[in-house]
Amino acid sequence: MQLFLNKEEVKDNSKPVDYNKIYDTVVIGGGPAGLSAALYAVRKGMETALITEEIGGEVTLTWDIENYLGFPKITGYELAKKFEEHLRNFPISIDNDKGKSIKKEKELIITKTESGKEIKSKTLIITTGKRHRHLNVKGEEEFIGKGVVYCATCDAPLFKNKDVIVVGGGNSGVEAAIELAKIAKNVYLIEIMDKLFADKILIDRLNQFKNVSIMLGHKVKEIKGENFVTSVLVEDTKNNKEKDIKVDGIFVEIGLIPNSDIETEPKIEKNKYGEIIVDQYCNTNVPGIFAAGDVTSVPEKQVIIAAGEGAKAAITAFKYLQKQ
Amino acid sequence: MQIPEEIKEQVKAEFADLKNKVKIKLFTSQDDCTYCNDTEELIKGVSELSDKIEFESKSIKDEEAKKYEINLAPSIIFETDNKISPIRFNGIPAGYEFSSLIETIKFLSTNELDVPANIVDKIKAINKNINIKVFVTVSCPYCPQAVITGFKFAMINPQYIKAEMYEASEFPELANKYGVRAVPKVVINDKISFEGALPVDSYLSKVLEA
Secondary structure, eight states, X not given: XXXXXXXXXXXXXXXXXXXXXXXXEEEEOOSHHHHHHHHHHHHTTOOEEEEOSSSSGGGGGOSEEOOBTTBXXXXXXXXXXXXXXXXXXXXXXXXXXXXXXXXXXXXXXXXXXXXXOEEXXXXXXXXXXXXXXXXXXXXTTXXXXXXXXXXXXXXGGGGTTSEEEEEOOSHHHHHHHHHXXXXXXXXXXXXXXXXXXXOXXXXXXXXXXXXXXXXXXXXXXXXXXXXXXXXXXXXXXXXXXXXXXXXXXXXXXXOEEEOOOOEEESOOOBOTTSOBOOOTTXXXXXXXXXXXXXXXXXXOOOHHHHHHHHHXXXXXXXXXXXXX | OOOOHHHHHHHHHHGGGOOSOEEEEEEEOSSSOXXXXXXXXXXXXXXXXXXXXXXXEEETTSHHHHXXXXXXXXXXXXXXXXXXXXXXEESOOOBTHHXXXXXXXXXXXXXXXXXXXXXXXXXXXXXXOEEEEEEEOTTOTTHHHHHHHHHHHHHHSTTTEEEEEEEGGGOHHXXXXXXXXXXXXXXXXXXXXXXSOOOHHHHHHHHHHO
C-alpha cells in the first residue's frame, strides 16, 4: 500500500475565470493534452483560461504508468498531480465546469458551459479526451454501481473472494484481470477477437495465475441480476452457443470513445469514430479552433503523446493570434 | 506501515500552518484485525510530524470505546478543545485516504474549511440528526473528495451531523449490508445513497433529502 498526499509543492498562482474578459485562448478539458496546452499558452504570455470538470482526466484512473519519460514508475494520479502543480505555478485562470457549446462569430469564440456561463476568447483548444466505452447490452446501465464496473482501480478491492468477468483483452483489461486475480476467486477474461492485444509483458504476468480463465472469441450478450449482478450471458462467436456465467461483477475495459459531443457552430469535422479531425498542426476545419489529445484523430492514445499534442496546439494558437 | 522520508517532509510542510492542538485517538483490536498494527504505526508516525498533534492508542475493549460507541477496529477519532469531533475513520487511512487524514487534521487545527458562505448557511440550518457514511477503497482517487466533503459538513454543524469513512475491503459484512459494489458510496441516515464524488452543492442536496 502506498501513501498519496494531495499537496501543493510550488506556489499556486492560478486565479478564477473572468467572464467579462476576452481571453487569448480557452482550453476545454484538463487531461494531459489540456494541461500541456494551457502551460504552453500561458508561458507564451497568452491570457489563458482552462475549463475542466476534473484535473488529470482518465489518466488518474490508471494503475501504474511505466512509459512516461523521466518517471520509471508512477501512478496516474501522482503524475496528474505533478502536471497540475506545474501548471498552477503560472497565472492561469481555471474554472470547474464543462463546455456545452461553442459558437464562432466573426473572430470571437463564445463557449457556453454546462452551468450556463459564457466565456469569450480569440482562440479555443479542445482537449476533452475520451471516456469508457460501454458494452451497450441489456442490463448494463441498470447495474452500474451494482456490479458493472468502469473504474477497476477503485472497485477491484470490493470483489475479494468473488467471481468476476473482465471484458477486453487490451492492456487495460489484462491489467484489471491481473489485479483481480490476486484477490478474487475466479476471473473470466472475455475477448471478442481470437487473441489478446495487451503487451506481452502483461500477458505473461496474467498467465501465472491459476484462477483466470481466458475466453477468446466470446462476447457479452446480457448482464443479469436482481438488486446486484448475479450472472452474465456470453456467446461463443464461433458456434453461437450461449453460456450463463455466475459472477458478482463485470469489469468493462473495451476501450474509450471520444468526448466530442460538444455542439459547435460552424460544425467541427469528425471522422467515423467521432474523433475531431486535425492536421499535423492541430488545426480543425474552423480557423482559430484547435484540438489535441485523445479526442482527436491523431493515432495512439498515450499520456506522452497527448501532452506533446497539447503543446503543439498551443503553439499553433499562438502563431495564429500573431497573424491576426 | 512506515511513512517514507519524502512523504514525511511533505506532510511537515502541510502541517506548518497548524494552529490548535488535535488529539488523535486510535482504537485497535488484537483479534482478527488485518490493518491495526499498520494503522497504529502510520498514525503514530503522523503525530510525530507536528508538536500540535497528540496521539493515544486504546483497545476497543476499553471503556472509552464503549463511551464513543466504537465497535470496529481500527477506528480513529479526534479531539480538539476537549471536545470529540463529529468525524471518524473506520479502517486504515492509507493509499489515497492518507490525504483525507492529513486534510482532516488541518481542518480540525485551523478551522479553515473553504466552503462557500451560502453553503455554510444551509448546513448550519440543518436541525435534525444526520449520519453520513462514506465507503471507500484505498486505491480510489475519487474517494477522498467524498470523504472530505462529508467531514466538512459535520465540522460545520457538529451538533447534528456526524460523518464516517469506512474502508470497504476491511469490513466486507458492512459493505455487503449497504450494497457497496462501487466506491465512493455515500449513505445518509441509512436511507439515501449515491455513488461517486458529487460537487459540494449536489452532495448537500442529498443530505437535505434525508
